[in-house]
Amino acid sequence: xxxxxxxxxxxxxxxxxxxxxxxxSFVAILNAxxxxxxxxxxxxxxxxxxxxxxxxRRVLLKPNxxxxxxxxxxxxxxxxxxxxxxxxxxxxxxxVIGEGxxxxxxxxxxVQAANLKPHLADRQIQFVDLNRDELxxxxxxxxYSRLGGLWLPRTVLDSDxxxxxxxxxxxxxxxxxxxxxxxxxxxxxxxxxxxKNLLHWHGIHESILDICASVPIHFVIAxxxxxxxxxxxxxxxxxxxxxxxxxxxxxxxxATCARLMGFDPLRVQHLSDAGRFLGNLxxxxxxxxxxxxxxxTPPFSVLPEFHYLVASTH
Amino acid sequence: xxxxxxxxxLLLKRQLRSGGWSYFGSRQxxxxxxxxxxxxxxxxxxxxxxxxxxxxxxxxxxDGGWPAFIGDVESAWVTALVLCTLNTTSxxxxxxxxxxxxxxxxxxxxxxxxxxxKFRIADRDVxxxxxxxxxxxxxxxVSWVIPSAFSxxxxxxxxxxxxxxxxxxxxxxxxxxxxxxxxVVGGWNSGNSIVYGVPLPPHVEATAIxxxxxxxxxxxxxxxxxxxxxxxxxxxxxAVESLAWSILSLFVYQEPVEDLKARLATLIGDGxxxxxxxxxxxxxxxxxxxxxxxxxxxxx
Numbered sequence: 001x002x003x004x005x006x007x008x009x010x011x012x013x014x015x016x017x018x019x020x021x022x023x024x025s026f027v028a029i030l031n032a033x034x035x036x037x038x039x040x041x042x043x044x045x046x047x048x049x050x051x052x053x054x055x056x057r058r059v060l061l062k063p064n065x066x067x068x069x070x071x072x073x074x075x076x077x078x079x080x081x082x083x084x085x086x087x088x089x090x091x092x093x094x095x096v097i098g099e100g101x102x103x104x105x106x107x108x109x110x111v112q113a114a115n116l117k118p119h120l121a122d123r124q125i126q127f128v129d130l131n132r133d134e135l136x137x138x139x140x141x142x143x144y145s146r147l148g149g150l151w152l153p154r155t156v157l158d159s160d161x162x163x164x165x166x167x168x169x170x171x172x173x174x175x176x177x178x179x180x181x182x183x184x185x186x187x188x189x190x191x192x193x194x195x196k197n198l199l200h201w202h203g204i205h206e207s208i209l210d211i212c213a214s215v216p217i218h219f220v221i222a223x224x225x226x227x228x229x230x231x232x233x234x235x236x237x238x239x240x241x242x243x244x245x246x247x248x249x250x251x252x253x254x255a256t257c258a259r260l261m262g263f264d265p266l267r268v269q270h271l272s273d274a275g276r277f278l279g280n281l282x283x284x285x286x287x288x289x290x291x292x293x294x295x296x297t298p299p300f301s302v303l304p305e306f307h308y309l310v311a312s313t314h
Numbered sequence: 315x316x317x318x319x320x321x322x323x324l325l326l327k328r329q330l331r332s333g334g335w336s337y338f339g340s341r342q343x344x345x346x347x348x349x350x351x352x353x354x355x356x357x358x359x360x361x362x363x364x365x366x367x368x369x370x371x372x373x374x375x376x377d378g379g380w381p382a383f384i385g386d387v388e389s390a391w392v393t394a395l396v397l398c399t400l401n402t403t404s405x406x407x408x409x410x411x412x413x414x415x416x417x418x419x420x421x422x423x424x425x426x427x428x429x430x431x432k433f434r435i436a437d438r439d440v441x442x443x444x445x446x447x448x449x450x451x452x453x454x455x456v457s458w459v460i461p462s463a464f465s466x467x468x469x470x471x472x473x474x475x476x477x478x479x480x481x482x483x484x485x486x487x488x489x490x491x492x493x494x495x496x497x498v499v500g501g502w503n504s505g506n507s508i509v510y511g512v513p514l515p516p517h518v519e520a521t522a523i524x525x526x527x528x529x530x531x532x533x534x535x536x537x538x539x540x541x542x543x544x545x546x547x548x549x550x551x552x553a554v555e556s557l558a559w560s561i562l563s564l565f566v567y568q569e570p571v572e573d574l575k576a577r578l579a580t581l582i583g584d585g586x587x588x589x590x591x592x593x594x595x596x597x598x599x600x601x602x603x604x605x606x607x608x609x610x611x612x613x614x
Contacts, residue, residue, distance in 0.1 A: 069515065103503065103504050103517075104517055105460065105504075105517070105519050105520070105555075106517075106518065106519050106553050106555045106556045108553040108554065108555060108590075108593070109518070109551075109553035109555070109556055112552060112553055128338075129337075129338065129590065132337035132338060132344070132590060132592075133337075133338065133340070134336070134338075134340035134341075134342045135342065135383060135385070135386075137385075151386065154340070172439070172509065172510055173439075189451075190337070190344065190346065190382050190383065191382045191383070191386065191390070191452065192451065192452055193391070193450070193451025193452055193455065193458060193461070194451070194458070194460070194504050195458075195504055197450070197451065197452075197455035197456060197458070198452060198454070198455055200455075201423075201454065201455060231510055231512060234514065235509070235510075235512045235514070303510060
């Protein structure tokens with residue numbers, strides 16, 4: 001009944017002014033046992049499946065770099081570096097790796113700890129601290145959070161092709177943190193602080209939807225070689241998944257990641273709502289290139305508050 | 315030429331026509347980088363310092379606070395940093411008094427009885443005592459460690475010679491808030507010490523800045539433990555910003571910092587790799603520790 005009312009209310013008073021849903025979305029699940037130099041070749045082969053047109057375009061890679069702590073917290077630097085080189089080989093005019101860590105104010109410390117620096121030696125690959133970039137006021141294209149507008153980094157807004165590169169993790173407030181939640185990192189700390197507490201006050205799920213409506217994600221490369229389960233995104237435990245998930249639709253990517261984790265994507269609040277306008281959630285509208293997603297056994301462990309996420313097939 | 319002098323010349327070249335500094339070379343002047351640059355350039359660029367100070371004074375909002383960057387209109391955490399900057403002179407009494415009033419009015423959202431009640435009854439995932447509040451990064455959010463610490467330093471400095479009961483009370487509350495948010499092993503992170511029953515680790519920069527705010531307080535076991543943690547961690551840190559704040563903090567606790575300064579000078583080189591002007595300015599201040607009046611010192 002509540003769901004029906006919600007859909008009806010959304011029809012009469014839509015909370016979003018855009019829709020990025022396509023008739024069909026494509027996802028590829030790549031098998032990778034570990035992080036090695038082989039990742040780049042694997043990624044290149046995977047990207048070619050999508051026939052992306054990035055020639056001459058300004059590509060922004062948005063990894064998930066959070067803390068200078070050990071463990072599978074950050075997107076692996078070898079995957080970030082490999083992705084940057086792959087997009088240059090595909091003809092991108094410029095590749096920028098941009099991140100605004102949400103907890104740690106010293107971005108250099110996070111970049112060092114993530115071991116990203118060696119990959120920045122290539123002059124064509126630049127890192128931008130999104131917490132301190134030039135800011136532009138943006139009217140949000142959805143109104144779930146009632147924020148109305150946000151100041152966002154010019155580097156993000158000037159990019160032609162945004163690639164969200166999350167680490168596949170559980171999250172103690174959002175349930176999961178995947179390509180959509182990863183976009184919290186474009187919100188600048190110098191204005192909104194460390195952490196970006198205003199987004200929490202306006203609702204994590206709601207803020208995710210509004211940010212992703214306003215800064216569309218064009219492609220996803222999700223690092224699930226070593227993922228995180230339990231009390232993520234910082235204090236969880238490593239879970240070897242052995243997968244990299246690629247997708248031309250962030251909702252399809254996150255739904256696929258959630259299924260791999262053993263979760264029902266419809267039970268992740270922001271993912272369920274995102275399926276109405278940010279991309280395709282239902283399996284029948286997602287074409288898998290290569291291996292089909294097989295949920296892991298047992299499903300990813302979660303805090304007791306999130307047991308409801310686990311798919312009923314388990 | 316000494317390292318700090320070379321860095322100061324680089325920072326001078328990066329000043330915007332408006333008199334301010336951006337973080338990373340854009341034309342958008344930011345209040346944190348401008349405040350730190352004005353503090354750092356003192357004797358090396360008197361004209362630049364005057365222009366920077368005038369730029370800050372022009373940017374003060376009607377409510378007495380400063381926005382995080384020019385173009386925004388919402389007063390924010392950087393107000394404390396500007397007050398620290400203006401406190402290094404004996405001038406600008408009106409601007410400083412208005413800044414103090416803004417800081418006295420601003421409080422974390424848990425300062426309101428309704429949200430205190432909510433945090434005490436319903437929202438207990440993060441362990442903290444909502445009765446002890448400080449300052450937020452931006453209005454309508456809760457208190458966090460770094461903005462609270464800068465606010466404490468600014469208010470302590472400004473009211474050192476004539477402290478009213480209201481200021482004293484706010485300082486006490488802010489100090490208690492910092493001590494309440496300390497990590498289990500000592501030190502501070504953004505302000506979440508225990509989440510879902512799991513202790514979170516401290517951050518170098520937050521610990522260094524929090525300790526600056528507590529420099530004139532009684533050396534409680536928590537402060538001593540935090541100082542020990544910072545000393546140990548700073549011995550290996552390779553990031554310029556965190557190392558610079560460590561030096562500034564350890565110095566006021568009369569800990570030896572010469573080795574750390576030497577490492578900082580080596581790490582930073584001629585400074586051209588340091589594109590963040592706030593970091594560059596902080597490094598200059600750290601390298602000059604002991605040679606100039608410490609901008610974040612609090613008189614006892």
